[in-house]
Amino acid sequence: MVLAAGLGTRMRPLTNDRPKALVEVAGRTLVDHMLDRLAQAGVETAVVNVHAFADRLEDHLKARTAAPTIVISDERGELLETGGGLRKARPLLGDEPVFVANIDSVWTEDGDSAIASLAKAWDPERMDVCLLLARLDRTLGFDGAGDFFLADDGVLTFRGEAPSAPYAYMGVHICKPDLVEGGPDGAFSLATIWRKLAPLGRVHGVVMDGFWMHVGDPGARDEAEAKLAEAEGG
Known part of the structure; x- marks a missing residue:
């Protein structure tokens, strides 16, 4: 599932006339x-939720000719955040494990x-969630102090205090x-569920071998474009 319903x-x-999902980078x-x-x-089907400028985003997705096949989860009526969006899309996703992507x-x-x-x-026997992580010193556009500690067995602990x-x-x-079936009605964040599962050792993580760019605002978009151009040139 691709979470594309945010207001941006x-x-x-850049989002005055389009959803954040249609902002261009490189x-x-x-x-x-x-x-x-x-x-x-290898993903063959992607559920994409829509809210702001939904018609424009749907038209763009319909014009894609490359994989994956797109299925729309319509959130025009109410913005549901990450957890509520996943819950609404459950009938489209089935019961097998799914990727969820911002x-x-x-x-x-x-x-x-x-x-x-x-x-x-x-490994569904050991985990309910597995997060893709970036090393803090290999990020751009992320202004936080880090999110997690990672144990040798892959178990994650929130930064906390x-x-x-x-x-x-x-x-x-x-x-x-x-895992969203126990969540509240309406809008809620997936992080609220992760925080309940983490002390049980059910939230794991994998560190990416690469460089991550969080594209959250126009300045970060410009920095990401410069970094991608540098990587391509190098």
Whole structure:
């Protein structure tokens, strides 16, 4: 599932006439960057939720000729955040584990596919969620102090009251879709569920071998374009 229903307020004025998903970075929209990464990892079908400028986003997705096949989860009536969006899309997703991806992440890879490495690490017996992480010193556009500590066995601990943590969640994870069934009605964040599961050792992580760019505002978009151009040139 690709979470593309956000309002993109921090990205204004670029989102004055389009959803954040259609903001371009290095000649490709953010949603296409993510869909192409998923396709490279073998994903055949992607559910994309829509809200702001929904018609324009749907038209763009219909015009795509590359994989994956797109299925729309319509959130025009109510913005549901990450957890509520996944819950609404449950009938479209089925019961098998799913990738869930934000559209404000762009990255370069030094080796194997980051998403494929996430799938390889997935073990439903030991985990309910597995998050793709970036090393804090290999990020751009992320202004936090880190999100997680990572144990040797892959178990994640939230930063909590610590002044910093070495890893940032980079907006892509794999999970059991039924984990949202216990969530509240309406809008809610997936992080609220992760915080309940983490003390049980059910939230794991994989560190990406590459460089992550969080494209959250126009300045970060410009920095990401420069970084991608540098990577291509190098």
